[in-house]
Amino acid sequence: MPTPQSVAFYTLGCKLNFSETSAIGRQFEEKGFEKIPFEAGADLYVINTCSVTDHADRKCRKVVQQALKHNPEAFVAIVGCYAQLKPQEIATIPGVSAVLGAAEKFQLVDILADFKKPAPGQPGQVHASPISDATEFHAAHSFGDRTRTFMKVQDGCDYSCSFCTIPLARGGSRSGSIASVVERVEKLAETGVKEIVLTGVNLGDFGLQGPERERREDFTQLVKALDEVSGIRRFRISSCEPNLLTDEILETVAASEHFMPHFHIPLQSGSDKILGLMRRRYRRSLYASRVARIKELMPHACIGVDVIVGFPGETEADFLDTYNFLNELPISYLHVFPYSERPDTLAPTLPGRVQDRVRHERTTQLRSLSEKKKRYFYEQHLGLETDVLFEDDVTDGRMEGFTPNYIRVAAKYDPLLVGEMKPLRLTGINAFGLMDAEEMGVFA
Known part of the structure; x- marks a missing residue:
């Protein structure tokens, strides 16, 4: 050809x-x-x-x-x-x-x-x-696709969760240096980027560098260094394991004008028995303490949660443990996944396979809980005056944007608002589950 x-x-x-x-x-x-x-x-x-x-x-x-x-x-x-x-x-x-x-x-x-x-x-x-052979870290970031830029600062994973193929697909944990990340961020700031989302496979494990993957730096140091960079209005942490989300990180974010009060923390199960079978590196008590600490420092913080249902050995009682645990936590939304068998992982060999029908039913229940949690979280912010960064997606004459704590806001389309940050007042939740807003005569 x-x-x-x-x-x-x-x-x-x-x-x-x-x-x-x-x-x-x-x-x-x-x-x-x-x-x-x-x-x-x-x-x-x-x-x-x-x-x-x-x-x-x-x-x-x-x-x-x-x-x-x-x-x-x-x-x-x-x-x-x-x-x-x-x-x-x-x-x-x-x-x-x-x-x-x-x-x-x-x-x-x-x-x-x-x-x-x-x-x-x-x-x-x-x-x-x-x-x-995948030992080199390749820096990457999205650009020009949307208002927010997703920046890869870490790759691979050294954990051995029994359901996950990521270590087989991406290799061991590795990163670039803090200096290289700061340099990339400064260059993006010159292009007018306003928000950067830090991404990685196991983001909190940032700092393993070089051919030998030596521990040279850590994620806390990265967060502190980026907090000093001028030109970027917002940083978000895409996802961080609860055992790596330290008090020092939370305190840095709480005191920061640039890091947003928004956390996505994988849980996977609210049952300690299932967490053990999954080979997770924490138990529910640690998870609950992380959520409590976030809310203590940042009462308006948005907290998203990953959950897997129908894992081998998960009884109805185990699922109810997860449901009740999540129901009691002051979280904002859930990403729910029915367990799916992956070749070359330990989980499919475990006893107690959960029927597909039951996996689907449990997924539906938790997604319903997620909608309730999200609506309650939104309701707590009615009347709040805050800044919204608007995206460039327009549907039916409406555009959308996000508050610092990740509330999705809908507004009447105005080309001057695309990629801009504007103060407004949150006024109500519309039929699509988005927050309506008003201020300065452009919102209707």
């Missing part, structure tokens, strides 16, 4: 994946490629996959099919966590031209320099080293 001139991307999974897709996209643009919308029929498609969400194989196949629908002659490259875990399997998907693993994805442009498609009926080429 002729040398590709245009490239399109599709990302499955987390904010970390989105930051990496954006970084790979900039590599292509530096080589002279035109980045175009997915549906525009690109010469080259790059699909960044995930192994955490359900049905990774089915989702990957569907996106490949859609890419080829827009351009049957396109070169299709697959990267990401699923690509590292199942490279040979993915290479046999009809239409896949190449698969690149964790150590190769940031060299995609160079490795696939000629973008030569395989012969008809032949599998795609595979470039996937053992995960032990």
